[in-house]
Amino acid sequence: MITPEALRAERALVEVGRTGPGGAGLRACRTQDSGRSGETARRAMSRWHERGATAEAFPYAETVAHFRVTGRAAADGALVALLRASYDSLPVKPSLLRAWLPSTFDQDDGDYHSYVCTGVLAWVVGRAAPDGRRRVLDELVVATAADLLRIEAEALAATPDRAHEVRTRAAVRVLAACGVMMPALMSEQMAASASAKAVDERSGSIQRTARSLAGTVLDRVPGPLREAVEVTLLPMTRLHDEQMFIRCIQIFEGVYEQVVTSLRRARVALVSGDAESARDELDSATARVRTTPAVFRVLTTMPVDVFAVIRGYTAGRSAVQSTAYRAVERLAASSARVGAAGAPASDGDEPSLQEAYLALDRPSGVAHSMACLDDAWNRMKRTHWGLTLKIIGRVPGTGGTSGADYLRQALDQPLFPWLVNRGGEPWRT
Numbered sequence: 001m002i003t004p005e006a007l008r009a010e011r012a013l014v015e016v017g018r019t020g021p022g023g024a025g026l027r028a029c030r031t032q033d034s035g036r037s038g039e040t041a042r043r044a045m046s047r048w049h050e051r052g053a054t055a056e057a058f059p060y061a062e063t064v065a066h067f068r069v070t071g072r073a074a075a076d077g078a079l080v081a082l083l084r085a086s087y088d089s090l091p092v093k094p095s096l097l098r099a100w101l102p103s104t105f106d107q108d109d110g111d112y113h114s115y116v117c118t119g120v121l122a123w124v125v126g127r128a129a130p131d132g133r134r135r136v137l138d139e140l141v142v143a144t145a146a147d148l149l150r151i152e153a154e155a156l157a158a159t160p161d162r163a164h165e166v167r168t169r170a171a172v173r174v175l176a177a178c179g180v181m182m183p184a185l186m187s188e189q190m191a192a193s194a195s196a197k198a199v200d201e202r203s204g205s206i207q208r209t210a211r212s213l214a215g216t217v218l219d220r221v222p223g224p225l226r227e228a229v230e231v232t233l234l235p236m237t238r239l240h241d242e243q244m245f246i247r248c249i250q251i252f253e254g255v256y257e258q259v260v261t262s263l264r265r266a267r268v269a270l271v272s273g274d275a276e277s278a279r280d281e282l283d284s285a286t287a288r289v290r291t292t293p294a295v296f297r298v299l300t301t302m303p304v305d306v307f308a309v310i311r312g313y314t315a316g317r318s319a320v321q322s323t324a325y326r327a328v329e330r331l332a333a334s335s336a337r338v339g340a341a342g343a344p345a346s347d348g349d350e351p352s353l354q355e356a357y358l359a360l361d362r363p364s365g366v367a368h369s370m371a372c373l374d375d376a377w378n379r380m381k382r383t384h385w386g387l388t389l390k391i392i393g394r395v396p397g398t399g400g401t402s403g404a405d406y407l408r409q410a411l412d413q414p415l416f417p418w419l420v421n422r423g424g425e426p427w428r429t
Contacts, residue, residue, distance in 0.1 A: 038076025
């Protein structure tokens, strides 16, 4: 239940009349009252039904535009009812529409997964051939980072100021960090132009640099993936900061999924005695986790009072509910502690990576790669704890946790508990 205080606080921020940090999203700021009614989206849905209501022809653009203008919490009730009815009448056959629709009518019973639209991510990856899923995951992460940059660059053009320039620079670095994984979408030349040094030296052209980079990368993203990324930005509020917040969470979710993929492949390699492939998979996971400091840097630009408003609209939607995050800890070591959200995702009767390693004769170099991943994962958790402490202090967190205190306790649980120290030799428990 959204409190009257949260409603008033959100309205006050929007009425400032600016976009960017501490203000409204670009669409919400520029759309007149007549454009908030949902009528355009309802008419588009009526035409869709008249033409056969196929999943491929759904009017995403009109529907998403309405949600960006009003926020999910204040979306037109008649439109929301139509969306729910459309879901109920859809064929059970998996489709982008079936994966996406639950996030449009979850105002009263939503959770982390409906908030972040993880069902869309799962649908996109699930369509790929098994040997192409990592590439698709990488493309999704890079496309999400590029869209984050596009949003910030467009808002910076509308309301240029120092705070927003700082955030946009940080978003450029996120794209540069993620782009290393996907050279087909971001060339070495593009990555170099987005490096921290290059961005710092071009103090007067960050807006041009950001728009050019974002546009070029998004143009290279396959059309279906670009569409999937576009429809997953459905904020609860009209605030620009929440759009940034959602995109950052989606990048994290993509990273977690990548680590899950690497851990599963490393486990298979260990069981078959292929230590070299196991090391490669672990090193790949480590490289992806090491992109997260750049994302946290963007999150630090969110004003504390704005996050308090967003938090008031998203109670019960906590990252502690992330299936992929919990799967990482489950796959790494079956003895890993589980959070308050419930039991970790099961991986059948397969052993954890730790168990697979200990069953062998300590294959060369694998322990070092495991220790590097453990260190990167712990650093990510420590940064998350510090950021949470700064933004919300020690008040209770969402999802039934104790907030920053819960995250601090999680720091004591490594991915691989049998490592004596970072980079040291393992020992048998």
